[in-house]
Amino acid sequence: MKTETPTLAPDWDRIRADFPLLAREVHGKPLVYFDSANTGQKPAVVIEAVDAFYRRHNANVSRAVHALGAEATEAYEGTRARLAQHLNVAREDLVLTSGTTFALNLVAYSWALPRLQPGDVVLLTRMEHHANIVPWQLICERTGATIRVADLAPDGSLDLDALYALMAPDVKLLGIAHVSNVLGTVNPVAEICREARKRGIVTVVDGSQALPHMAVDIASIGCDFYAFTGHKMCGPTGTGALWARREHLLAMPPFLGGGEMIKEVRYEGTVFAEPPHRFEAGTPNIAGHVGLGTAVGYLDGIGMDAIAAREGDLLAHLTEEMDRVEGLRILGRAPRKAAVVSFLVEGAHAHDLATLLDLEGVAVRSGHHCAHPLMAFLGVPATCRASLAFYNTHAEIEAFIAALRKVRRLLG
Ligand SMILES: Cc1ncc(COP(=O)(O)O)c(C=O)c1O
Incomplete structure (x- = not known):
């Protein structure tokens, strides 16, 4: 897949020096930043990319024919392409969002809300972040579906036999973290998604804590949806994406309406843009996503x-x-x-x-x-x-x- 394999072993001291904030002191002591699962620090190239965007290229995307508009659109779409290559997916299937929370809510409201019915079950695991619990609760309240929870073994790994035993015919959707933000557990999501797929269960993987740490090949995971956030992987806050199988994106109604997501608007009705733009209403976080593209390039440069x-x-x-x-x-x-x-x-x-x-x-x-x-x-x-x-x-x-x-x- 996409990740470059540098020939030389990385010089970790030099790489650390790329992060200006890590050189500061706190309470008169050298900072030891051990909170990267909360948000990651940013290398100078990312900070400079955001700065350069505002200094030299700032314009709205997809709305102007002038040079700056074209540059801004190219930079923004460049991030989509770079993320697609990084994750081994097609760029048209990546919806850029403000992060994982937005991405999961998009699946909840656009995919699940119109489909779930009383008697249906959303299967979650005991290690989910609130972002992968609360949207499903809101949808269950409105549809009459219920939530079922898969338990953990004492070491904090998923009890796979128990999980598969819970995958009964009433389960329509499985929401699962790729990596736990509390326990650090890396779940075997490819195997789990294969089992779910055999049973006709749609899979939503929360990749927030996986992408900062490992090569992720979404195509080989075989999930239906994969959500992630940019700020934990050296990118700016307010960035991220949802990857979805094309068939889902084409079948899903828009989550939010507004500019950027339409082909034609009349008071009698609106023709929506094709995915992914159908799901990107309004002016996005352009500079942030330009920074995220640089972050992904930086990570790929290390490998x-x-x-x-x-x-x-x-x-x-x-x-x-x-x-x-x-x-x-x-x-x-x-x-x-x-x-x-x-x-x-x-x-x-x-x-x-x-x-x-x-x-x-x-x-x-x-x-x-x-x-x-x-x-x-x-x-x-x-x-x-x-x-x-x-x-x-x-x-x-x-x-x-x-x-x-x-x-x-x-x-x-
Ligand atoms: C596992 C997991 N899921 C979801 C989120 C939510 O990410 P965001 O707040 O960037 O939307 C986080 C962030 O802490 C997380 O660790």
Whole structure:
């Protein structure tokens, strides 16, 4: 597929230097940014691409025949093409959105709402983000369909036998995270989608936490819909996309109406544009998507396989060190994990831990991570989460562990 395979091993120190923000201090300490699952940092090329767009090319897309309009449209459509190549799909099947949340709501309102009926079931897993729960609840309330939930094994991986047993004839749709934002579990989505397809179940994969960490070939996953967000993969906030099988896009009514998504409007009725533009009403986040295209080019320049290997090394180091900290418990030990580690320290509230770590310059997230049902399953109100990216270093892991030990003593 598309990911370039650079011949030389990446120079990770040089790559880290591409991220200006990582050089700053917090509370007088060097920043250790371990919150990339929340949002990723941006390399200078992405920041510069957004800046250059506004300085030199700014115009609306698809509306003007003048030179700037053509440049803006070319840059915006260039991102669609670049994403398509990165994900091994056709560009016409990629709807650019403000992120995963919008993409999943688009599937919910345009695909599911007109189709689901009383008695139908939406199958979800216990590890879903609220963005892959709440839209389905809203649709179920309106259609009379219900939600069924597949449980997890104690290590935080999906219990596949249990999942397949739940795929009864009443299940019309499966919503599943490719990678859990809390546990780091990488789900075998290709196998799961194959099983679902055999049973006539439409599959919606939430790829938010997969794309930053690994090469994703949507064609080989075999899903019906794949949603993702740009800001976790070095791109600007307010960017992302939904990929869908062409047959679905052609059959789906628009989600939002307005400019850009029409062929012809009369008061008697409107002829809509072909997909993907049918689903892109209004002026989009043009500059943000130009930045996302640059981000994808940047990631491809390093190589997603090299990124996955680097993060695998960092995760192994981090896990080994955390296991040595007395009283620390890691939640999520699936055999295939991305560099996302939720943890708790005996006797300390997750928020207190994160606040004290922040004073040491370490940024980790604490809370429910937009996954209340998973917290309930784990039997905790909140966790701390250290989430890494390829720009993190082994030295930062040492600094994090030293800070953790200090904070533990303080909380004593
Ligand atoms: C697994 C998962 N799904 C969905 C989302 C929502 O992404 P966004 O807020 O960019 O729409 C996130 C973001 O945290 C996520 O981690």
